[in-house]
Amino acid sequence: MSAPATAATLPATEEAVTVVPLRRAVGALLRKDLLVELRTLESVPGMSLFALSTFVVFHFALNRNSVEGDLATGVLWVTLLFAALLGVNRLFVADAEEGGVDGFLLAPVDRTAMLLAKELTLLCYLVVLELVAVPAFALLLSVPFAHALPDLLLVLLLADLGVAVVGTLVAALAVQTRARDLLGPLLGLPLLVPIVIGAARASSPLLVASHAGTPAARWLAMLALYDLIFGLIAYAVFDFLLED
């Protein structure tokens, strides 16, 4: 196949040459990430196993067979948070070390596609993690919340969105540094404190056997606000992390 258009027919238009729509680009990136994860199983199994082990450690550390209320909340969110950070650490590693972000940068796509795709990837990891960890939590530590499940799912969703946004940003920052495995959690933990606050306060009334309450609206609102603000910030600054 010979080279296409000569100089005379080259378009000199003003608008961007974004041949590929955002949705398609995000789809392509997401598929690639999930496919790589399926093949290498580097993130999700590790995250899940880590969560299970942590519950066991908590059993021994707290010397309890069952937890409820604030104690249950604490165990659950600390475990989920640290398991999530494991996934965050690996989020951009395959791209930085093998695939090369350059290939993406040269394609006629909006760079936001990478941000969205990675956030969705991390979100998928978190959902799978929770599918394993939350039932295990109920089982291992006899936590009673079956009746409050829908509310708990809502809290989990809002928290996951926040972790996905901040985690992606932190992962992108950390992957270019020499001490990437250390800096990821160091950057991520303070930034995620508001999520812990909101998620813990919201789910605390749910994890009780008798007279379980509903999550106070203010915590859900706080989580949603956090997700929105950081979603916008990530959108604004992400491009600057990709270029050279």
Next chain:
Amino acid sequence: MYGKGLRSLSIATVVAVVAAFTLVFFYAPLEAEQGFLQKIFYVHVPLAIIALCGFVLGGLFAIAHLRTRDQRWDLRSYVVIHMSLIFALATLITGSIWAKGSWGHWWVWSEPTLVSFLIVFLLYATYQPLRFSIEDPERQARYASVFAITAGAFVPMNFIAVRLASQYLHPRVLGSTSNLPGPMALTFLVSLVAMALLFATLCKYELTAKSTRFKLRALRRRLAGEQAQRGARRRSAVPEPHSSPALSARVAGGGAST
């Protein structure tokens, strides 16, 4: 470029600090409940306010850096954040002293401002490790700016979140700056101004020192570069003495387009 005005700023700072000290020790009345210890309020709260403003300012400078690509904004952002981190540490220490004096504990979770400061401090403490673990200087500056913007936006969010979460065991004397009687308000204001001037002066010092060092290095480099170029011309890559005049002119002159 940063040097001018440094002396007058320093003088103003000294004057303000002395004035603040005088007012704190001789003018402001002793507070009924806490006595002499309460005077730490005049140091602790201005430190807190200035540190927070500094962090937000660092974020604003970072935005300017990303928009203009001018490295000077990055330098300003770095210095301001660096200084704010020190002021934040001082905030934590003075807050802790006050807590110990007032309630007998070196740390209290019930004071939302203090708790928020701890989180913010932990976050910004990663700023320098982040910077210095990226080798490429341009990338380092860019990533630092992204961090400064994210963290700067995080500061208000964090304060709201912690405030919501705190259980108030005691009335918030530590943080409340409203409803201050006249003499206290004046003292507080002067302290605040003194702290702001101190911050500005220290930042200016650091900016001047760093900027001078960079200029010196740039001059040294240019000198070395010119010397190297003169040497390079002597050992040009064209071995034949009878190369075409056009080509040797190009080699000597650094090459025009063919």
Next chain:
Amino acid sequence: MAAVEVEGLARHYGEREALADVSLSLRRGQTLAVLGPNGAGKTTLLRILASLLRPHGGRVSVLERRLPEESWQLRGQVGLLAHEPMLYRSLSAQENLRFHARLHAVGQERITWLLERLSLSERAGEPVRSFSRGMVQRVAIARTVLHEPELLLLDEPYANLDPAALELVGPLIGAESRRTRVLCSHDPIGALREADVVLGLREGRVAVQGPAHEISVEQLEALYR
């Protein structure tokens, strides 16, 4: 018709000059060979032309687009073959190419055609990590020309390729492809043979420059001493 116009290009890495006062001009259909020792700035130049790095001084225009202002208009028009193959080792050749094809809105037929041309069809479904270096290079070349770019930027493209493979890639990225190319190489003889214009860099500065027929192999070899 200028494909690449560079004037007084400068790029620094902190305090070090990666490129200084580099000027060149390349017309469509021509090949530019860039030579020089490691660290001379060849890769930096290539990445600037690919719009992956910003110029810190001077003027650059590629395919009549000014960089960096109009770099987004260059997307999809340039094919870069770098040192790293830019392939996911756990994915197969087919999956890697499919991923890139989706990002460039290229169809499966093109992938199939390229895989056949490069003798990769048989093992296209195996993970890249099981490939030899030569095969990896061929997949990387497929990735480079997948979207039929106007300009090829090739960083030592013939490394790891045996003579049979060289024949396969020739029509795609070699002189026979008749595309506009910028080629980084360590091989003065091969470079002079393929190139229309030659640029020799040393320590970020132009040491040798001119049409290929005016440059001798000795001049280029002197760059490395």
